[in-house]
Amino acid sequence: MSAATPYNGVHSLLPARNRVSFLTCHDKTRLVSEPLDALGFALEPLAIYDTDHFGTFSREVSRTGTAKDTVLAKAKLAAELAGLRFGLGSEGSFAKDPHIGWMPWDYELLCLWDNERQYAVFALAGSGATNYSHCEIEDIDAAVKFMDKALFPEHALILGKPGDAWFRKGIRDRDWLIDQLHWLLSSPKRIWLETDMRAHLNPMRQAVIREAGVELAKRLSSRCPECAAMGFAVVRSEPGLVCMDCGISTPLASAHTWECPACAHIERRPVTTKAPAINCEFCNP
Ligand SMILES: [Zn+2]
Numbered sequence: 001m002s003a004a005t006p007y008n009g010v011h012s013l014l015p016a017r018n019r020v021s022f023l024t025c026h027d028k029t030r031l032v033s034e035p036l037d038a039l040g041f042a043l044e045p046l047a048i049y050d051t052d053h054f055g056t057f058s059r060e061v062s063r064t065g066t067a068k069d070t071v072l073a074k075a076k077l078a079a080e081l082a083g084l085r086f087g088l089g090s091e092g093s094f095a096k097d098p099h100i101g102w103m104p105w106d107y108e109l110l111c112l113w114d115n116e117r118q119y120a121v122f123a124l125a126g127s128g129a130t131n132y133s134h135c136e137i138e139d140i141d142a143a144v145k146f147m148d149k150a151l152f153p154e155h156a157l158i159l160g161k162p163g164d165a166w167f168r169k170g171i172r173d174r175d176w177l178i179d180q181l182h183w184l185l186s187s188p189k190r191i192w193l194e195t196d197m198r199a200h201l202n203p204m205r206q207a208v209i210r211e212a213g214v215e216l217a218k219r220l221s222s223r224c225p226e227c228a229a230m231g232f233a234v235v236r237s238e239p240g241l242v243c244m245d246c247g248i249s250t251p252l253a254s255a256h257t258w259e260c261p262a263c264a265h266i267e268r269r270p271v272t273t274k275a276p277a278i279n280c281e282f283c284n285p
């Protein structure tokens, strides 16, 4: 899409450098446009490419790289396909929570690629507020229990696995699903049910993608003091900030290392305050 082609009356008036091509099949633009708009970026959804090539949650296509590789590849492709300076990619993944390690956790990554200066800015949001789950059921009662726990039908479900004759995604019709299960279970078998995690069918994921959008805007607003590139951010922290009462080292950060994603300029910034005694293992064991 060239700058002369009106995308809509508003975006076409912006210079090409502020237009951002967003590779998304699942209507994520409305979730992240507000904080980026405030920075002067206009998102243009690019749905001409099927992002399922990068992998699906429902196992038809498995993702080959890490979430970070994938989101960067999407952002680069978005800029390339639209012929714009900026491309945006989005990628969700589900893993164990970072605290106790057994709850499902929704990680939403966003990546803005600057094709002119050839660097990327990443933002991550994570949340335990997810319905991500699956089960195998042998009777309707178990199915209904799973539906309720999965917050169905506000959140869509998947019936069966790829290869099953009854495999179907994006189900939001409770009566249809229950009829289908009655029919399938009329002969004894185990039926696979899982949550459909595609963003447009999962309001809980949408909330986390919104948070990632806010985080991305925050990162983009932080400029490198050397080259003015966006995304100057803390990449490492050193523990050991001393306690204000007893002077012993605490786990709080005593210095942060900031790095520019474009020119690799690095600054180590010591923390100039002392740690509150509440964070001290000696004063507050
Ligand atoms: Zn202390």
Ligand SMILES: [Zn+2]
Pocket (backbone or CB within 6 Å): 224, 225, 226, 227, 228, 229, 260, 261, 262, 263, 264, 265
């Ligand atoms: Zn820089």
